Amino acid sequence: MIRDILIFGIRLFKKLIFKLSDLENSALCEKLTTNNGGVFLSQASITNLQNDKKKIIIGKGSHIRGQLLIYPYDGKITIGDYCYIGEGSRLWSGESITIGNNVLISHNVNIMDTNAHEIDSVERALSYRDMTLNGHPLNKGSVQTASIVIGNDVWINFNVSILKGVTIGQGAIIAAGSVVTHNIPPYVLAAGVPAKVLKNLNINDK
Template sequence: MLFLQKTIAKLLNSKLVLNNPYLNIGAIKSKINELKIKKCIEQVTIGEKSKFYEQAEVINLQKNCEKICIGKNSHIRGGLQVFEQNGKINIGDFCYVGENTKIWSALSIEIGNQVLISHNVNIHDNISHPLHSDMRFKDYKRILGIENYEPKTFDLNSKKITIKDKAWIGFNSIILKGVTIGEGAIVGAGSVVTKDVPDWTIVAGNPAKIIREIPENER
């Protein structure tokens, strides 16, 4: 799909197309974006008034729409992926997922209501490939289509991620497996979160550490 998109983009920006007075470039690009958005929507369960944008991408390797559920009034510009082995992504109401953000699940990622996730954020509930080098190489060959292996034989050491209501995840942050982000918590830009974040606290750094609590009058 990515190769096709790049090929189409290259064609649209070529002199052959740009200098052709009989082609409506804007209409062609608009149609391509509509098809991309439609493909995203077809792979998820989506609530009323929620929206995917042209930058969004959905990879549902289980081909089960119930494995990626989005509530009402949420806006998605990033990428959502559930693995063949397992995986489920739930995103609540009035959430935002920024451009180039990747949310990858091989077990479970639960995102509450009114959660803002900025651009270039990575949220992974697994390690993506087996730790053992031989198994990792087998998995790599499976992904390339060179050899056929059952994905469930690979242990991705998955642990559930929970992001509670009203949390805010700053750009370029990384949320690792097994972490819970508390209600109303703020993760500073560029942070790497390896441990739970309490409700109504601000964390930052690599690894992320508590900067301060958020008082009642700032919540």
């Protein structure tokens, strides 16, 4: 009897600790974003290196489980209404990532509008050393960036990578494991490395 009470008490205590941790994480995410009614789940992570909450905007009804990161030199992330960002997914912006409404992004998806590092090997090595000593640079330098736009009603499956300069049209589906390097038109199924259109989606799939 006493053993059962102790076990129950320990479980209850653990749940309370987890709940407090979730609330603390959610409060931190709120401080770093402009949240118009979204939900930050326990796995959510916000890295706002500009310390400007207007640069990360979350729409109403959207649920965030992944990481949102903007670089100090530039970057903006805008997520529309009723979207889902899955666990382990990373949205890193050095220019602009814009996501429409009703977009489903599964787990372990990478969406990055920047190369993150320089092309030239010597410049890259020097830049990396400087970053380890002084933190992320305030100037982009020769790092290449290009905006990403994801239209309304898009579904991006797990383990997809979306690279800089890409637009994905409304209602498109990106199959699991694909790497998107070029624009994808609306209402198509795209798959592969690099992703290519496999078929048009029926009007009833809208």
